[in-house]
Amino acid sequence: MFILFGVKEKRRDHGSTISIVCPNCGNRTNLRLVEIEKWFAVFFIPILPYDSIYRVQCEICSRGMELSDEDFERAKRICRAARAFRKQRISEEEYQRIVERSRLFTDMSRYSVKALENKRTTSD
Numbered sequence: 001m002f003i004l005f006g007v008k009e010k011r012r013d014h015g016s017t018i019s020i021v022c023p024n025c026g027n028r029t030n031l032r033l034v035e036i037e038k039w040f041a042v043f044f045i046p047i048l049p050y051d052s053i054y055r056v057q058c059e060i061c062s063r064g065m066e067l068s069d070e071d072f073e074r075a076k077r078i079c080r081a082a083r084a085f086r087k088q089r090i091s092e093e094e095y096q097r098i099v100e101r102s103r104l105f106t107d108m109s110r111y112s113v114k115a116l117e118n119k120r121t122t123s124d
């Protein structure tokens with residue numbers, strides 16, 4: 001019997017985190033939080049997830065960086081705050097406080113992109 005094994009990727013977009021001037025493409029844009037799940041597949045049908053990669057990336061050029069599991073949780077909190085801010089459930093000050101308290105983007109020097117600016121999520 002012939003069985004075809006393989007790997008499939010599922011991409012999940014958690015939404016935007018903060019607005020930046022992208023150090024790669026130079027556009028003012030949002031950094032999106034993206035999760036890429038790797039699945040073991042049989043006959044191209046995903047059967048079992050075996051790994052996940054977390055990234056924040058530019059909405060325009062897709063350049064970004066990988067996050068640790070812990071930073072992914074921090075980034076998810078920022079996504080929730082950005083959504084609440086856009087729906088006017090929290091103030092801009094509250095949103096900024098959540099971003100700053102997470103320290104995710106102030107600690108960005110741990111990642112390779114150092115030119116990230118911490119700015120609000122909505123367009124100016």
Ligand SMILES: [Zn+2]
Pocket residue numbers: 022023024025026027058059060061062063
């Ligand atoms: Zn870009």
